[in-house]
Amino acid sequence: MAIHSHTKENYLKALYLMSLERENVSINELASRLNLKMPTVTSMMQKLAADKLIKYEKYRPIQLTEKGKKEAGLIIRKHRLTEMFLVQIMNFGWEEVHDIAEQIEHINSPEFFKKMDEMLGYPDKDPHGSPIPDRSGHIELTDHKSLCDYQVGKTVKISGLAQSHDEFLVFLNRKNIGLGTVMTIIGKEDYDGTMKIKLGKKELVLTQTVCEQLFAEPV
Amino acid sequence: MAIHSHTKENYLKALYLMSLERENVSINELASRLNLKMPTVTSMMQKLAADKLIKYEKYRPIQLTEKGKKEAGLIIRKHRLTEMFLVQIMNFGWEEVHDIAEQIEHINSPEFFKKMDEMLGYPDKDPHGSPIPDRSGHIELTDHKSLCDYQVGKTVKISGLAQSHDEFLVFLNRKNIGLGTVMTIIGKEDYDGTMKIKLGKKELVLTQTVCEQLFAEPV
C-alpha cells in the first residue's frame, strides 16, 4: 500500500471527501475542486481505473473501489493525525494547520505517523471535529446535527464543523467558539434563521449560514 | 526563496555536502551520489546554471553560487532541525531519523520549522553532531578532530560523526557510544591504529576505521 504519486493521492482524497457529500462525483466537479482542466482529470481517471482504484466508464460518474477508499482513507488519516499533532503538540491554531497537513499527508513513513498517534493518545477526531480514519483507512461516519436543528432553550456543545476554511475558523476564534464550546440557544428568528446564543456571560447572534456550519450535540 | 522542485533541492543539497569534502564536484560523483546517470545530471546542471544556482561551464567542475549555497543551506537546515525534532520531541533513535528528514526537508512552511526551532530551544547541532545552518542558510564550519588524533591517557567527549549511516549508528548504540559520551584512551596499537578505550566501567577496542569516524573534543 501507499506507493502512489503525490498527485494521485490528492485525487483519491478529493474523490473520497466529495463522495461523502454528493453521491456521484463528476469529472467537472473534481476538476474545479483540484483546480485542473477537465481533460487532465479524464486522463487521470483512466490511470486510476487501470490501478483499480476507481470504477470508471466513459461519461459515467466516478466511484472509488474498496481499494481506492482504503488508500484515500489512509491519506485522510495522515492528514488529520498531522493536524491534531500540529495543534496539540506543536501549539498551532486550528486555522493554521491545514496547509501544512496538506503536505505532510504525503510523507511515506508508517513509524512517523505511528509515533504521532501514540503521542496524541490515539485520537479519533481532528482539531476541527472530523473523524480520523483507523489504521486500515476506515472512517467511522458520525451523523452530525447542525446547530440550526436545536430548539430555543437547549444547551448544546459544539462537536464539529461542516467546513473548515481558515476564514471561518478565524471568525469562530473571534467569537470565542471552538470545539467543545457549550452554548445555550436563547432565541431564534424564524424569518431568516438567525439564532441568539448565550455563551458564558456573553450573548451573541449567529446567522443561519454560520449555524448550518456548526455541528452540535445535546449536553 | 525556496520555490524549487523537490528534485532540484536534492541536487543542491548533494552539491553542498559534497563540496565540503572534495573541493571540485564532478558530474560523475554527483551522478553516483544521487543514483542517476551522467546525462541526467548534465542536463540538470544546465537548468541549475540557468537559475543562477551554480556556476557551470562544459567539462569544468561544478560550483555553487552564493545563491545556491544559501538555498542548499536552508534545506540542510530543515533536514537537521527535523532530525533533532524527531529525536528530542518524538523520541526516535538517532538511527531512525534520516529517511524521514529526507522527506520533511522539502516541506514548504516557514512557520512549521520556526515552531520546531522554538520547541527545541534553537539548537545548533543535529542529533549526529552536524551543525544546523542558521536562518539565512549559513553553516558555521567547526573543524573536528578525529578520535584517532588523541594520545593515550587523554579523556575526550564524542562531539560528532564523520558519517551517519544507520548501520554505523546502530553499531555505536550497541557499544553504548553516543553524542556526548566521555571516554578515556587507555591504549593505542601503532601497527593497525586500533585504540583501547575505557567507557564508564567497561573497556572496549575500536578499530581505526571506527575511530576515524568519531569526532572528539578534550574534556
Next chain:
DNA sequence: ATAAAAAATTAGATGCATCTAATAATATAT
C-alpha cells in the same frame, strides 16, 4: 422533439525528470 448548453473525451502539445546510445573532450598510462 429539436435546439442549445453543458460536460466529457480525444488529439496533440508542453515541461520536467529521467533514460540509452552515440559522440566528443579530457585525463592517464605506456
Next chain:
DNA sequence: ATATATTATTAGATGCATCTAATTTTTTAT
C-alpha cells in the same frame, strides 16, 4: 606523443502531469 580509458555532452526517447483546441456525448430548455 600516442593510444587507451574515463568522463562528459548531445541526441533522441519515455513516462508523468498538465494544458488548449476540436469533437462527441449527455443534459436541459424550448
